[in-house]
Amino acid sequence: MRNARAWVIGGILLIALFVAVFASQGNSGSPEHSSNSDAADGTSALRFFAQALGHPTDQVAGTFNPPRANDMMFVFTPTTAFSHEDASATAEWVREGGVLVYASEQGDAELDAALGVQRLPELVTSTAVNASAPVAAGVSVVKGGDLAIPFQTSAAQVALLRAGPFVVAYVQRIGFGTAVVLADPLELANGFLDKADNGRFAADLLGLVSPDARVTFDEFHHGLTAADFTPQAWVLTPWGAGLLWLLVAVFFGLVLRGRRFGPPVPRQVEASRAEAEWAVAVGELLRRSGARAVTLGVLAAASERAVAAHTGLVLQPRERFWQSLWQRAPEVASELDSAERALYTSSAGERDLLQAAQRLHRIAYPVSDRERRRA
DSSP states (O other), X not given: OHHHHHHHHHHHXXXXXXXXXXXXXXXXXXXXXXXXXXXXTOOHHHHHHHHHTTOOEEEEOSSOOOOOTTOEEEEEOOSSOOOHHXXXXXXXXXXXXXXXXXXXXXXXXXXXXXXXXXXXXXXXEOSEEEEOXXXXXXXXXXXXXXXXXXXXXXXXXXXXXXXXXXXXXXEEEETTEEEEEESOGGGGSGXXXXXXXXXXXXXXXXXXXXXTOOEEEEOGGGOSOGGGGSTTHHHHSHHHHHHHHHHHHHHHHHHHHOOOSSSOOOOOOOOOOXXXXXXXXXXXXXXXXXXXXXXXXXXXXXXXHHHHHHHTOOOSSHHHHHHHHHHHOHHHHHHHHHHHHXXXXXOSSHHHHHHHHHHHHHHHSOOOHHHHHHO
């Protein structure tokens, strides 16, 4: 009966998890345009498109290592900034024959500097841009987002797409390789590949490498984003699926095989200790440690503090306290001074020390005649 109930609870939780996954499947966005995302602004369709054209695909994750020479790599909107070393390695890989497609709305400072990308400080309307180079064969109009930051191109940078007079995509030969830079990544996103000539434009970009060249997507510079923690990431990514099944196995293992070693033992409530016990413990600690001087100082300081409270005097500085005490209560001052002298001059025996301490206590906490008769 117990095992059946555990199976029912586990099944309900598993069904609820899959319902949450598929309910939120189409609602989450991918502002970094991840190739793992099926959202409208993700780029998983481009990865599948490359596979359909016969290209093996891969992702850069864990550590950043550019692919082999003569391969292609897509870099979409880095959310983790390129380091100087990563940007230099990417530019060197392009010089050795790699083909880089770099699409980002605002760009990355290090990668822009390594590739010589110059962005103008303005926005242009880029709902529909026109092709202006023979590299994009059969492409006339490409649709993307509403706005884009245009480029300031040099003689070596050939315009691919224009929004009016402004360049929003260009191609450049760097060493033995090629760099294609886009101001609007949405032109290659899932929800836009079927618009205008976007699909043909993606095919032309993939045609810049040989048919058997590997197409790699940089996910290393996306880091941890909100999309990594969405419910579908636990099913659509290898690490998510592995962790999901591990959690399921651990859950069922604990539920089905969990056994008590015996009846639960209630924790005993600790009783509060009396103040006398703490005093005895401190006294015993001081006695065992031979801290006679410390004990004498504590007793004298406590007595002076109590006398100061009774007489309304300020304890510090100590010299002024004694002067005021001799003036206000000379009898108390004389008795306290005598008791302290007896305390410090007492022998090492505990009996003398106890008598001196009792005398100080009577001075610090005097008992009235009424209380004495009542006692």
